[in-house]
Amino acid sequence: MAFHLTDWLLLQYLRRLHARDRRKRDLSQFDPAKVSAVLAVSTTGLGDTVLSTPAIHALKQAFPRAKIVGHVHEKYLALTAHHPDLDLVIPYRGTYNRRYKSFFSTIRAFRRERFDAVFILHGNDPQAVPMAYLSGAPFLFRRPAVGKFDFLLSHPPGESEYFQEHAVIGRLKTVAMAGCPTHDLRLRLSPQAADREGFQRILEALGVEKGTPLIAFQVGASYPYKCWPPDHFQALGRALLEKDPRRTILILGNKKEKRLARRIRKGIQGRAFNLAGRLTLAQTLALILEARLLVTNDTGPLHLAVALGTRTVSFFGPTDPALFGPLQDLERHIVLYHKPDCLPCRGKRCRDPRCLAAITVEEALKACEDHLHARC
Secondary structure, eight states: OOOOHHHHHHHHHHHHHHHTOOSOOSGGGOOGGGOOEEEEEEOSOHHHHHHTHHHHHHHHHHOTTSEEEEEEEGGGGGGGTTOTTOSEEEEEOOOSSOTTTTHHHHHHHHHHHOOSEEEEEEOOTTTHHHHHHHTTOSEEEESSBOSTTGGGSSSOSBOGGGGGSOHHHHHHHHHHTTTOOOOOOOOOOOGGGSOHHHHHHHHHHHTOOTTOOEEEEEOOOSSGGGOOOHHHHHHHHHHHHHHOTTOEEEEEOOGGGHHHHHHHHHHHOSSEEEOTTTOOHHHHHHHHHHOSEEEEESSHHHHHHHHHTOOEEEEESSSOHHHHSOOSOGGGEEEEEOOOSSSSOOGGGOSOOHHHHTSOHHHHHHHHHHHHTSOO
């Protein structure tokens, strides 16, 4: 993200403030026995928020008497409802174009909690570290410790291997610097966060009867280069319904993906419904819980399904499943991945993700049928 004038002015202010700071902030001074309140920051995307839950659980295990406070994007507060590892959530209200929105009111909320430590698991730059420092917490942890504000952290900079390890492991290594356990890799969400009643009303309005085998399609992603081709989704949907006409396909997506979902729905015909932009996050959780299977790109709902125990077939291409794929209940998750042969990979700049297009409808259909005929 570009560094603007406001960022530069904040940097100069914090350099002066840091030079006068008399708090014991070196990692060697950290005493886990004295921790009474901790802040866990994960303010980016939906999937990133879910990928932070193992690290939050590790904080709860390491500091069972401490108050564990989450700082997550306001759009994803439903994920924190009834979460056993969080005692309080302070919403992040910033946006890409208004990164300092609610900056001061959020810092005031932080200061009221008198945190002993802040762990930035996946935060928005460049404001994440300054907000953590201005919370008053003496100890700040973040990996990778790189950037213009890294002098505010309680540990040395560097650690380039962060970008070659799974996202869950990277976050666990962040809390490990404070002595937290790192063996439990499970994503965690509470099923109680799901709005089952609201979702059932939507099914009734669509004329979908209880007991109907539901298959969910997540057809979009945060970037187009992460998407399996729409015509592949169409052909897969037709084949799944031909195999068993009792099935119903529910197409997921956000408001921006309505047109894509409408196109795919039109190409499937039969018992397929476009729910893009129509569900709350809590209703999406309910849909994933009720579905026999989620067929998805590498995007947030994949991680929701992994956390909730729903079977998945996922498509990876420019992104590597070794860095973002499922780590738990592997028998319930089939990852389809053709390693890119156009190296170096163009990543977000790719306009023709051939590696995803190379995943055939036949491969996907076999994976889906294997799941749908599994005993549990």
